[in-house]
Amino acid sequence: MSNAATKPVIVIVPGAWHVPAHYAYLALKLNSIGYTVDCLELSSTNDEKDLPENTWIEDINIIRNAITSHTEAGRDVAVVMHSFGGMTGSEAACGLGKKESETSGAVVKLIYMTAFMIQEGQTRASLGVGDDWPEIAELDDPKVRGIPSRL
Amino acid sequence: MLQNPKALIPLDPKHFFYHDVPEQKTQRALDNLGGCPLSHVMNTPTKVAWREIPTAYLICEDDRALTFNGQKQLIDAVKAQGVEVEVASLKASHSPFLSMPGETAKAIHGFLEKA
Numbered sequence: 001m002s003n004a005a006t007k008p009v010i011v012i013v014p015g016a017w018h019v020p021a022h023y024a025y026l027a028l029k030l031n032s033i034g035y036t037v038d039c040l041e042l043s044s045t046n047d048e049k050d051l052p053e054n055t056w057i058e059d060i061n062i063i064r065n066a067i068t069s070h071t072e073a074g075r076d077v078a079v080v081m082h083s084f085g086g087m088t089g090s091e092a093a094c095g096l097g098k099k100e101s102e103t104s105g106a107v108v109k110l111i112y113m114t115a116f117m118i119q120e121g122q123t124r125a126s127l128g129v130g131d132d133w134p135e136i137a138e139l140d141d142p143k144v145r146g147i148p149s150r151l
Numbered sequence: 152m153l154q155n156p157k158a159l160i161p162l163d164p165k166h167f168f169y170h171d172v173p174e175q176k177t178q179r180a181l182d183n184l185g186g187c188p189l190s191h192v193m194n195t196p197t198k199v200a201w202r203e204i205p206t207a208y209l210i211c212e213d214d215r216a217l218t219f220n221g222q223k224q225l226i227d228a229v230k231a232q233g234v235e236v237e238v239a240s241l242k243a244s245h246s247p248f249l250s251m252p253g254e255t256a257k258a259i260h261g262f263l264e265k266a
Binding site: 017080 | 155157158159160161162163164167176179180183184185186187188189190191192193194195196197198199200201203204205206207208209210211214215216217218220221222224225226228229236245246247248249252253255256257259260262263
């Protein structure tokens with residue numbers, strides 16, 4: 001088995017509502033087979049007082065900065081995206097692959113872990129509802145009632 | 152108004168996310184859930200990295216949130232554009248990192264051995 005320095009760093013992008021603590025068991029298992037794991041805390045899960053103006057852009061920046069911190073240090077990276085993390089992660093990793101990257105390390109693999117590997121322009125809501133796309137969230141804010149909730 | 156982090160809340164997360172996760176772990180997972188503004192999930196990527204970086208998909212066959220059929224539709228739509236997607240499957244819920252972390256780590260390692 002190759003040592004940790006030659007394996008890609010695994011950057012985990014959590015799904016909606018999820019935080020690094022949810023992925024701690026997986027991170028430990030990956031550590032035990034020689035991987036360094038960087039599980040990200042995204043801005044979209046913050047409390048109201050710490051919420052940035054645009055969580056979508058902020059989350060993409062958090063993911064991209066985490067990836068480049070490793071690639072600039074000469075490490076390759078695998079991005080493991082869970083659920084909605086596939087949406088922000090898909091955009092954040094653009095231009096950081098082997099050919100495009102100007103740094104010595106690069107993103108060598110994208111791993112969608114039951115994640116939204118979608119096309120440009122698609123939103124979760126545009127995927128519709130039904131057995132294949134069940135409604136799994138509800139609006140808890142009376143000010144925004146009436147807007148469909150489909151994550 | 153759309154920036155309320157509690158605007159969108161998961162509907163029955165025990166059912167949709169954690170049905171195969173042991174009770175104690177489920178309770179901690181529920182306690183750890185953060186917020187999600189509605190505005191966040193109404194966004195869409197303007198570009199997607201699976202067009203340029205080798206891509207793999209870990210299917211969770213018993214997922215009740217992003218269902219097996221839903222996952223297959225996503226994979227087929229990407230493959231239809233001539234992009235190769237390496238696929239592995241687990242008989243897991245939406246949270247294989249909680250119900251079968253060892254198997255999940257092995258599956259990830261399997262994708263990376265060939266990277």
